[in-house]
Amino acid sequence: MSRSPVPRRRATLASLAAELKVSRTTISNAYNRPDQLSADLRERVFATAKRLGYAGPDPVARSLRTRKAGAVGLVITEPLTYSFSDPAALNFVAGLAESCEDVGQGLLLVAVGPSRTLEEGAGAVLSAGVDGFVVYAASDDDPYLQVVLERRLPAVLVDHPTDVPGASRVGIDDRGAMRELADYVIGLGHREIGLLAMRLGSERGVGEPGAALVTPDRLSGTHFQVQAERIAGVRDAMTAAGLDPGELTIVESAEHEATSGGTAAELALATNPRITALMCTADVLAISAMDYLRARGIYVPGQMTVTGFDGIPEALKRGLSTVAQPSFEKGRLAGDLLHNPPRSGLPVVDVLPTEVIRGRTAGPPG
Amino acid sequence: MSRSPVPRRRATLASLAAELKVSRTTISNAYNRPDQLSADLRERVFATAKRLGYAGPDPVARSLRTRKAGAVGLVITEPLTYSFSDPAALNFVAGLAESCEDVGQGLLLVAVGPSRTLEEGAGAVLSAGVDGFVVYAASDDDPYLQVVLERRLPAVLVDHPTDVPGASRVGIDDRGAMRELADYVIGLGHREIGLLAMRLGSERGVGEPGAALVTPDRLSGTHFQVQAERIAGVRDAMTAAGLDPGELTIVESAEHEATSGGTAAELALATNPRITALMCTADVLAISAMDYLRARGIYVPGQMTVTGFDGIPEALKRGLSTVAQPSFEKGRLAGDLLHNPPRSGLPVVDVLPTEVIRGRTAGPPG
DNA sequence: GTGAAAGCGCTAACAA
DNA sequence: TTGTTAGCGCTTTCAC
Numbered sequence: 001m002s003r004s005p006v007p008r009r010r011a012t013l014a015s016l017a018a019e020l021k022v023s024r025t026t027i028s029n030a031y032n033r034p035d036q037l038s039a040d041l042r043e044r045v046f047a048t049a050k051r052l053g054y055a056g057p058d059p060v061a062r063s064l065r066t067r068k069a070g071a072v073g074l075v076i077t078e079p080l081t082y083s084f085s086d087p088a089a090l091n092f093v094a095g096l097a098e099s100c101e102d103v104g105q106g107l108l109l110v111a112v113g114p115s116r117t118l119e120e121g122a123g124a125v126l127s128a129g130v131d132g133f134v135v136y137a138a139s140d141d142d143p144y145l146q147v148v149l150e151r152r153l154p155a156v157l158v159d160h161p162t163d164v165p166g167a168s169r170v171g172i173d174d175r176g177a178m179r180e181l182a183d184y185v186i187g188l189g190h191r192e193i194g195l196l197a198m199r200l201g202s203e204r205g206v207g208e209p210g211a212a213l214v215t216p217d218r219l220s221g222t223h224f225q226v227q228a229e230r231i232a233g234v235r236d237a238m239t240a241a242g243l244d245p246g247e248l249t250i251v252e253s254a255e256h257e258a259t260s261g262g263t264a265a266e267l268a269l270a271t272n273p274r275i276t277a278l279m280c281t282a283d284v285l286a287i288s289a290m291d292y293l294r295a296r297g298i299y300v301p302g303q304m305t306v307t308g309f310d311g312i313p314e315a316l317k318r319g320l321s322t323v324a325q326p327s328f329e330k331g332r333l334a335g336d337l338l339h340n341p342p343r344s345g346l347p348v349v350d351v352l353p354t355e356v357i358r359g360r361t362a363g364p365p366g
Numbered sequence: 367m368s369r370s371p372v373p374r375r376r377a378t379l380a381s382l383a384a385e386l387k388v389s390r391t392t393i394s395n396a397y398n399r400p401d402q403l404s405a406d407l408r409e410r411v412f413a414t415a416k417r418l419g420y421a422g423p424d425p426v427a428r429s430l431r432t433r434k435a436g437a438v439g440l441v442i443t444e445p446l447t448y449s450f451s452d453p454a455a456l457n458f459v460a461g462l463a464e465s466c467e468d469v470g471q472g473l474l475l476v477a478v479g480p481s482r483t484l485e486e487g488a489g490a491v492l493s494a495g496v497d498g499f500v501v502y503a504a505s506d507d508d509p510y511l512q513v514v515l516e517r518r519l520p521a522v523l524v525d526h527p528t529d530v531p532g533a534s535r536v537g538i539d540d541r542g543a544m545r546e547l548a549d550y551v552i553g554l555g556h557r558e559i560g561l562l563a564m565r566l567g568s569e570r571g572v573g574e575p576g577a578a579l580v581t582p583d584r585l586s587g588t589h590f591q592v593q594a595e596r597i598a599g600v601r602d603a604m605t606a607a608g609l610d611p612g613e614l615t616i617v618e619s620a621e622h623e624a625t626s627g628g629t630a631a632e633l634a635l636a637t638n639p640r641i642t643a644l645m646c647t648a649d650v651l652a653i654s655a656m657d658y659l660r661a662r663g664i665y666v667p668g669q670m671t672v673t674g675f676d677g678i679p680e681a682l683k684r685g686l687s688t689v690a691q692p693s694f695e696k697g698r699l700a701g702d703l704l705h706n707p708p709r710s711g712l713p714v715v716d717v718l719p720t721e722v723i724r725g726r727t728a729g730p731p732g
Numbered sequence: 733g734t735g736a737a738a739g740c741g742c743t744a745a746c747a748a
Numbered sequence: 749t750t751g752t753t754a755g756c757g758c759t760t761t762c763a764c
Contacts, residue, residue: 128437
């Protein structure tokens with residue numbers, strides 16, 4: 001046999017078989033079931049493969065045949081710059097990635113960002129070669145959630161408080177945790193509270209102002225359920241303390257930048273100057289608000305109490321009073337649920353524990 | 367025709383065709399070439415699809431046929447906890463993700479972390495359903511790099527200073543940039559310099575101590591070329607200034623944690639107490655070193671000059687003297703190169719600009 | 733230990 | 749506008 005030159009066409013399992021004058025099965029076995037052929041033959045197969053530049057069975061063809069893609073899809077509707085700038089979201093991704101890595105599965109970031117139209121995004125979900133999906137923090141009217149569900153693959157929804165038929169859920173008790181923190185703040189004596197929240201609706205591409213006062217109307221139309229839950233938690237605490245939740249000043253921060261919390265804080269304090277406590281639905285918001293207050297010469301917690309939510313490292317380092325939630329574990333669990341589905345095959349709902357961190361940024365009203 | 371019940375088997379394009387008594391082409395066209403059939407028929411196809419729970423053409427089968435996977439693979443050999451904790455690496459991923467998103471491609475994180483054996487990792491690379499690879503900061507002896515190359519798909523290597531046949535490269539002039547910064551430091555009058563570097567070798571799974579003095583032997587056996595280049599930059603500057611580069615105290619930090627830089631700084635100063643400037647090959651190291659110095663009551667830059675590399679936001683915020691590099695753009699460019707390969711089809715080498723930031727942490731020796 | 737045959741579900745010529 | 753025909757490259761019974 002002459003050493004054939006590098007073939008013009010890409011080598012395939014079939015061409016290898018032809019070259020070696022054995023059946024395709026044998027080549028397949030060389031890669032997938034070493035015990036099904038002699039070590040000797042196997043070596044020869046690999047040698048020829050190397051010579052022909054054959055890197056092994058085509059992943060796509062194999063997937064088609066075995067009906068396994070070897071990857072899970074992650075759908076995050078928010079812009080990636082958002083997800084990558086919030087340590088809580090990032091930790092979640094890290095946890096999910098770790099879970100995938102442990103079982104040798106890939107993690108596919110599905111392209112559904114704001115640079116794409118709804119149709120394009122839907123197309124990306126429909127054409128993702130994955131064995132299951134994780135959907136992170138979708139609003140209840142998220143169009144991609146529907147598309148994911150259509151694919152009828154195993155799906156895990158993270159931070160999605162309401163039930164969705166056929167999908168498992170992983171999250172925390174946002175409302176209860178926030179209520180507990182608010183109980184603490186109110187217990188310190190605060191009566192006039194400002195609440196800074198993230199975006200409540202999913203107006204794609206609408207350029208809103210940086211921060212806006214939340215009207216009752218807007219509040220009832222909240223699509224990001226996690227935000228709604230945390231707000232409800234504060235209201236629960238107020239009601240329980242005999243305060244009127246209607247008095248709560250809520251400001252929504254449309255953007256998610258380093259100064260967003262400050263902008264929101266400014267608006268809240270301008271709206272109600274009697275506010276003595278600023279509660280935030282995310283640590284990044286609280287940190288930004290604290291920076292703003294410091295720049296204004298307002299002491300925390302002496303003149304203003306500030307609280308957050310998430311328990312990100314920077315917040316803990318700065319002694320923020322907040323709720324710590326296990327973001328990394330949420331990711332791990334979401335992945336594990338996909339990789340080792342419960343025996344019953346039925347969707348599960350997992351609520352992870354949280355912890356109120358009293359911190360050093362909450363004190364009696366000044 | 368009676369409304370058939372939900373079929374036991376998953377609906378396929380063929381079953382849809384049978385149900386509607388049209389050819390498979392017609393169904394395929396309904397999804398891929400709307401103009402190839404009447405709007406009316408197309409509607410009927412979609413309606414039946416919905417009824418049968420058919421979410422559209424199977425992505426894997428389509429990939430096999432079209433020879434397009436619709437995703438790019440990202441290979442990062444370092445543990446993900448590392449990559450996700452260094453803003454520079456993270457920004458790179460964000461840039462890459464953005465580039466993918468813009469063209470509707472998925473981004474597949476390939477499972478090659480430390481929790482997997484070499485074989486498993488290689489398997490993950492070989493079975494990744496992607497149209498191309500991006501390899502981030504591989505050491506020159508990285509086993510996965512070879513495997514990626516074997517697949518003969520378009521590949522872009524990021525931060526890989528030496529040429530690899532057939533692959534494009536994106537990076538910066540690490541050596542030149544570091545030299546420029548070192549010129550500045552030496553120009554300030556520093557003669558005794560400590561250099562804190564990241565891991566130089568890729569001992570998988572070996573539990574080394576937190577920090578170690580780098581011997582000439584170790585230095586010449588450095589596999590992480592980026593580290594080697596930055597070290598060489600400092601030595602260049604010393605040589606040019608008439609100093610003996612052999613006098614440089616180099617400490618290697620095995621881990622990558624919040625206190626790693628401090629540990630390394632401690633060792634460097636213990637080794638050579640006359641050191642007046644600590645140069646670091648990464649901002650995260652420098653920040654940690656500064657925290658350590660502050661805890662020791664050593665003023666920066668009064669008693670000790672500290673410099674970094676990367677230009678991450680926290681470093682800039684703290685006024686660190688450092689080299690700013692365009693991490694995000696590296697990711698974008700790597701992706702763009704994959705999505706819009708140069709007309710020539712030949713690999714390209716792109717060197718992005720850097721900027722020395724003088725900052726406030728470098729001053730004359732105390 | 734090895735081979736033959738039968739698809740996995742889809743798309744792309746080319747015909748009709 | 750619709751249908752026919754051929755695969756894409758692989759794995760997997762089942763027989764030898």
